[in-house]
Amino acid sequence: MLITREVLxxxxxxxxxxxRYVDALNAAMVAHAVDTVPRIAHFLAQxxxxxxxxxxxxxNLNYSADGxxxxxxxxxxxxxxxxxxxxxxxxxxxxxxxxxxxNGAEASGDGWRYRGRGLIQLTGKDNYxxxxxxxxxxxxxDPDLVAGSLAVDAAVFFWQRENLNALADVDDLKAVTRCINGGLNGxxxxxxxxxxxxxxxxxxGLAGTFAPAMSPFAPTHRVLPLQLNLRxxxxxxxxxxxxPLVQGTEVEVRGPTAVAGWVQVRVLLNGVVREGVVAERYLEPYAPRPRARGGLRSRAAPVAETLPSLPAVHLEADRPDITRVRDGGRAYPLGEADRPARSGPEGARGAAGLARIVDYLDVAKADHLRYQPRAGMTFCNIYATDYAHLAGAYLPRVWWTDSALRRLALGEPVEVTYGQTVRELNAxxxxxWLDEHGAGFGWARELDLTLLQAAANAGEVCVIVAKRRDLNSSGHITAVVPEQEGTEARHAADGEVLRPLESxxxxxxxxxxxxxSAxxxxxxFQSFAFWRHP
Structure with a gap:
């Protein structure tokens, strides 16, 4: 059995x-290879x-005029x-x-006769x-069979015909949704x-009752220039x-695109397989690198590297003198007694909690000197880390120095001392830090603004961070925050997010x-990334 009634x-x-449906779903999913965690999760969501x-x-076609x-x-x-x-x-x-x-013309009645039926609604005479x-x-x-005894079969039929397992394998919710809905409704x-x-x-514990998905990533090429953009x-x-993909990044070429000179690729980014396109001339054929002690290393199935866990670190917390109105003390977390927190980890509760944090920090308020630019200095990193800290997501204001990290790796105790064992982090x-350590502290990388905004709306902490080409100049980091009535992201007609709502x-x-603009x-900026934290 793949799922139980409790999953549903x-x-x-x-x-x-x-x-009513659990046994039929299990039988149909097993028969048609919807049998790994990613595939089951995506199939059930749809x-x-x-x-x-x-x-x-x-x-249900009982729409109002507005609908x-x-x-x-x-x-x-x-x-x-x-x-x-x-x-x-x-x-x-x-x-x-x-x-x-x-379907026949409007007067034929086929539009009604072959309206959507099944657990993934089959629509149109051709599909029937x-x-x-x-x-x-x-x-x-007898189209009503699709709404009755064949409701599960109709869903699996559509899933198989559209090869949606392949999209689930690379966690492409947008593409799955477009195949099923034709757009991004819902x-x-x-x-x-x-x-x-x-x-x-x-x-x-059901993820362990059947074989996990084998990674579909099998590299065929490497990136030649110092940086190549995945598009x-x-x-x-x-x-x-x-x-951005740095020099030496391994990619799997899946085939040509409709535009000459471009190829479809898969790439492993922060442990997750992602898809996109790149200019083919910037790739070289992949040859596995030799092991340090002979032999060759294969990357057809990535193996997680075992590293010692690193402790989060802060300077002294709960100091009442570290406030929004103080022009100073920015290396410390906010200590005001009335500071809010995210009230729930997900959904409306989490989004409401994030909204309260945004309102509380009120970064644009003139007397909140902690965040106001002055003397050529700006404080995007201070604001982003305060926002994440109040929401319960670890984004370090200070982090261990290299020497402290070496001592921690050896299992030694390390005392927090500013300037010696910890240092401040700019954007x-x-x-x-997010690229190297974020996953270990619960951060997941996103490539898509629609998914990033949806995560923020669902109560997750989301940021956009960009690194400057000139490292002597400031990078930038912003929070992507939940949409509210009257304060929304910019959407395309089909619902895709063109620009997120930022703070x-x-x-x-x-x-x-x-x-x-983007x-x-x-x-x-030499590179950028989108990150979210549940």
């Missing part, structure tokens, strides 16, 4: 619906969203058109689905025909359900930039705002 109830299903946590197997204008703007260009169909599901289905996906051939039952003649809920699935599998599309624009240093100190302090991709 933890994700929001009633006990009765969990009992199934639970599409079915309203196993409550619905037929598409039609928001969800189907292509088909309802005016309010009058929307009001003519509002609360008339059959009329809506025929208008929206008529004349496409193999394909499913009939796959399952051996005539669902074209993306935040799908992401929350994905995290619930992962947590349930961990908590219930989402074969276009050199700030919007396409995902992450450039925080970039390096920052710097030459200009902003409590909540949206940048006019500042982290500016020429003055």
């Amino acid at each position: 109830t933890r994700m929001g299903a009633t006990s009765a619906n969990a009992d 199934v639970m969203h599409e079915s309203g946590c196993l409550r619905l197997t037929v598409e 039609l204008l928001k969800v189907f703007p292509r088909y309802f260009g005016t309010r009058a058109e929307a009001e003519a169909c509002a609360r008339k599901p059959e009329k809506i289905a025929c208008k929206v689905y008529g004349g496409r996906m193999g 025909r394909s499913f009939a051939q796959w399952c051996g039952q005539d669902v074209v003649a 993306f935040a809920d799908r992401r929350e359900l994905l995290e619930k699935a992962r947590q349930a599998l961990r908590d219930l 989402s599309t074969p276009q050199v624009t700030p919007a396409s930039l995902l992450a 450039n240093s925080l970039y390096d 920052q100190a710097g030459t200009r302090n902003v409590t909540r705002g949206v940048s006019a 500042w982290w991709a500016a020429e003055r």
